[in-house]
Amino acid sequence: QKVREALLAMKLERTYTKDEILAKYLNTIYFGHGAYGVEAAAEAYWGIHASELNMIRSATLAGLISNPGLFDPIDHPADARIRRNYVLDRMAALGTITPERAAQLKFQDVRTHPSDGNLSFPAKLGYFLDYTKRDLIAKYGEAQVFGGGLKVTTGLDPRMQVAAEEAVAARLNTPGDPQAAVVAIDPATGEVRAMYGGSNWQKSQVNLATGDGGTGRQAGSAFKPFTLTAAMEDRVSLNSRWYGPGTITIQDPRCYTNGKPWTLSNASDEESGTFSLATATAYSVNTVFAQVASLVGPDAVAEVAHRMGIRSKLQPVCSITLGTQAVTPLEMTNGYATLAARGVRRWATPVHVVRDASGHVLDRTTSGRGKQVLATNDADLVTYALENVIRYGTGTAANIGRPTAGKTGTAQDYVDAWFCGYVPRLATCVWVGYPEGEIPLENVEGYSAVFGGTLPALIWHDFMLKATERMPVQDFTTPSFDGYTVGAPTPPPPPSPSPTEIPTPTPSPTPSPSPTPSPLPSPTESLPPSPTLLPTPSPS
Incomplete structure (x- = not known):
């Protein structure tokens, strides 16, 4: 991340002058109290234009940039004064003003005259508003967004937004707990219905849902549906039989790691044996999916992921199937929404309609927009397999009774735990992790280790239960299995005891006991463990 930032800084310096860079920065950053850009900040705090700011007010704004919530001159004037005075001292040290002038200004109190039109918003909503602002700037430019009188109606559903905030708060409520991100998208339009990007925008402007201000995180086995989709496009049968040993070495040169064949393992010895591809998906068998990635090719997996909604750069290496590359909750939700829409990709958007100052519609989101990027039956087959994850596989905690x-x-x-899923009318992803780095999720809310099937699945369950309560129960389309005849390149050995397989494409599998996981030797996914009792109460 630091290297990327350094390279970006060098590119900017070659493109713009330092004054131009500073102007762009001051015109877009957050100054607190709902104000983006110095013009909005001057209006918010003193009811004037930026050109009318005097030295002491300018120093006040400069001081609050590092933490707009803590140094807000309206809510925290004493703290704002400390920061303002620090700026004045630095100006004196640099010779911009005399020490005597700085001393004179420092004696003044911090005074504001807030504009009646100033907007404020709940701390958690700031992440969605920032996402909306960035999206609008990308489409219309800074001048029109901040000075063009645009009238924007977003697609955010207030009831779903509250449900997302409550779901996170209910499961991660102990000091020192990791953070979470939640994104919910309407597959029919691409509109973002809920976004939880962090607990307090005033304290941290890193949006965990979009990656803005930070970076993406490894998706682990939540990335396997993209491999499965590539397999469906190659006409691989969900009933094909695959041998998934506890450890496997892939000899495919495309899968070489450090010049040697790729060796990887499952979560535990219990997750080994012969599986149908559908059952291997339900139990998230790494050694089967490594073979599938080799069969279809890692380049095909990357291409399918990009086609479905992943925007991050992906390296076409075989470990892509295990989700070893950084992605964001927003783009993962976009990819799953494409499956929910039966192969139609609609790019995620925060807005429903945008009008200019005269009321003319500049843009409107409609259900008709979108691109058929997958064959409908291929998407339906992937959905069929992913239903089994919740029925009897690693995601049973996400079952919401529909x-x-x-x-x-x-x-x-x-270090990262996810659950992504959908009903026909709503797709949602949940990420849990520590924003400050790749820190193991251990001893959290009664769990010795956090898997995707534990806290992320429970947060998803709680959110979706409320988000869908006014939606009619709707079945997924039953796929056709005709023509999908490709199997594993190497026939599996004689059957050994393993989780119950799907004998035919039509009946639903019967739930079977979940094996207890052991520590992960490689990027992997396991059935969720039962909570280990800790001083904090176990989740219900």
């Missing part, structure tokens, strides 16, 4: 499809994901050493 047809649902989804996938768990856990990165290596438990």
Whole structure:
């Protein structure tokens, strides 16, 4: 991340002058109290234009940039004064003003005259508003967004937004707990219905849902549906039989790691044996999916993921099937929404309609927009397999009592945990992790280790239960299995005891006992463990 930032800084310096860079920065950053850009900040705090700011007010604004919530001159004037005075001292040290002038200004209190039109918003909503602002700037430019009088109606559903905030708060409520991100998208339009990007925008402007201000995270096995989709496009049968040993070495040169064949393992010895591809999906068998990635080719997996909604750069390496590359909750939700829409991709958008100052419609989101990027039956087959994840596989904690499809994901050493899933009318992804770095999710809310099937699945369950309560129960379309005849390149050995397989494409599998996981030796996913009792109460 630091290297990327350094390269970006060098590119900017070659393109713009320092004054131009500073102007762009001051015109877009957040100054607190709902004000983006110095013009909005001057209006918010003193009811004037930026050109009318005097030295002491300018120093006040400069001082609050590092933490707009803490140094807000309206809510925290004493703290704002400390920061303002620090700026004045630095100006004196640099010779911009004399020490005597600085001393004179420092004696003044911080005074504001807020504009009656100033907007404020709940701390958690700031992440969605920032996402909306960035989206509008990308489409219309800064000048029109901040000075063009645009009238914007978003697609945010207030009831779903509250449900997302409550779902996170109910499951992660102990000091020191990791953070979470939640994104919900309407597959029919691409509109973002809920976004939880962090607990307090005033304290941190890193949006965990979009990656803005930070970076993406490993999706673990939540990325396997993209491999499965590529397999469906190659006409691989969900009933094909695959041998998934506890450890496997892939000899495919495209899968070489450090010049040697790729060796990887499952979560535990219990997750080994012969599986149908559908059952291997439900139980998230790494050694089967490594073979599938080799069969279809890692380049095909990357291409399918980009086609479905992943925007991050992806390296076409075989480990892509285990979700080892950084992605964001927003783009993962976009990919799953494409499955929910039966192969139609509609790019995620925060807005429903945008009008200019005269009321003319500049843009409107409609259900007709979108691109058929997958064959409908291919998408339906993937959904069929992902339904089993929740029925009897690694995601049973996400069951909300209606047809649902989804996938768990856990990165290596438990540093990221995911659950992504959908009903026909709503797709949602949940990420849990520590924003400050790749820190193992251990001893959290009664769980010795957090898998995708534990806290992320429970947050998803709680959110979706409320988000769908006014939606009619709707079944997924039953896919056709005709023509999908490709099997594993190497016939499996004689059957050995393993989880119950799907004998035919039509009946629903019967739930079977979940094996207890052991520590992960590689990026993997396992059935969720039962909570280990800790001083904090176990989740219900």
